[in-house]
Amino acid sequence: MKRLDNILGLALEKLKPLYIVASEDRYILSEFKDKFVENYVDENIRDFNYTYLEDSEDFPVLLKNRANTPPVMSGKRFILARTSGYFTEKQEKDELIVSLFKNYPGTTITVILVDGKLKNTLKTVKAAAEIGEIIEISAPRFAELDKWIAAEFQKRGKKIDQMSVKFLEEMFSNNLQRLESEIEKISIYNYDKDIIDINSIISIVSRDRLYEDSLGF
Structure with a gap:
């Protein structure tokens, strides 16, 4: 939980381009999503520069297309995505995500919320770690x-x-x-x-x- 609070305490210019946040507690992920958007995504840019993606068959394609779309009248585009299949097990379209991370645009900040436990041997997870931060969170005890x-x-x-x-x-x-x-x-x-x-x-x-x-x- 402290690692998530540390991210939310950063100035916009200090944010990394990519965060993968994984947890088996849905509440933690939902709360972090809401706080991140409130902290960093101004309401006046949300219509053009903010995308929320949910799990779907086209998740990798949509993620790649949105990430490579330049921001409109703003320095940054924001993507919040949520998935339970990707990053937890090998998927047919993993290479699209790996390709995105290896050629990641400097104008996009992406937070991917993963419902479940990461499989750290996956190419997607390894590629994400090279450009961003990987965080695995459990409910506090x-x-x-x-x-x-x-x-x-x-x-x-x-x-x-x-x-x-x-x-x-x-x-x-x-x-x-x-x-x-x-x-x-x-x-x-x-x-x-x-x-x-x-x-x-x-x-x-x-x-x-x-x-x-x-x-x-």
């Missing part, structure tokens, strides 16, 4: 997860004690998407409280768990 939960409450103007943090971890492990949803719910229900304690959480979580059990979840 232990002390790092403690800090993440506390930070999520802090974003909402709340503080949380350590007992409550541990209770949430016991209930939802390090499932960040579920944790974020529960933290949002807890903060809304306790809008008039600055400090969230265990009693503030149990009443809400227990009620929801009873409801889920009644539906057979």
Whole structure:
């Protein structure tokens, strides 16, 4: 997580031309995508100089074509792409991606989000490492997860004690998407409280768990 924060803290001119960010936690990738766009892609250039690509049969062709398209009235073009097949296993059209990376345009910044575990022996991964940065991220655990939960409450103007943090971890492990949803719910229900304690959480979580059990979840 810290490596992603380090990227988001860079000035635009310090960004590398290519980032491959891989994780088995979809929440991490989605959150990084949103933050990267917010940080670096001005709204007034998004119509012409920003492309978001999702997995498809034509993924390599589209990626190569978009990357080689010059920016319009701007110094940079941005591409955010998401895939689960490429970079995790060998694909028929890998050579198109390798060719792009070996002749990469200086006017494009690309972030490729990979759902899954990278296969580092692939030519695509090796070619990406030569021009950019490869990052593999797991959901936080232990002390790092403690800090993440506390930070999520802090974003909402709340503080949380350590007992409550541990209770949430016991209930939802390090499932960040579920944790974020529960933290949002807890903060809304306790809008008039600055400090969230265990009693503030149990009443809400227990009620929801009873409801889920009644539906057979």
